[in-house]
Amino acid sequence: MEANHVHDCTGPDARCPCGWKFTVPPVWAQIEIGRDREALLAEAFNCETVEAAIEFIEGYLKRLKATL
16 A cells, blocks of 8 residues: 555445455544533544543543643
8 A cells, every 4th residue: 555545435335445444433432521611621532442431531531630
């Protein structure tokens, strides 16, 4: 695959002609925390497991606490 390759996954099975297949991990998470009009945390993401989502959120909350 060349360095500037952009996958074309527009077909019915979301597979690029190079063989790469677009997939969305099955677990989704979203968390928002704000104060007045200030967004302190706004994250949405997909990952493979609930445990991975929890780990990400715990790490993000530690960083948020450090800024308060």
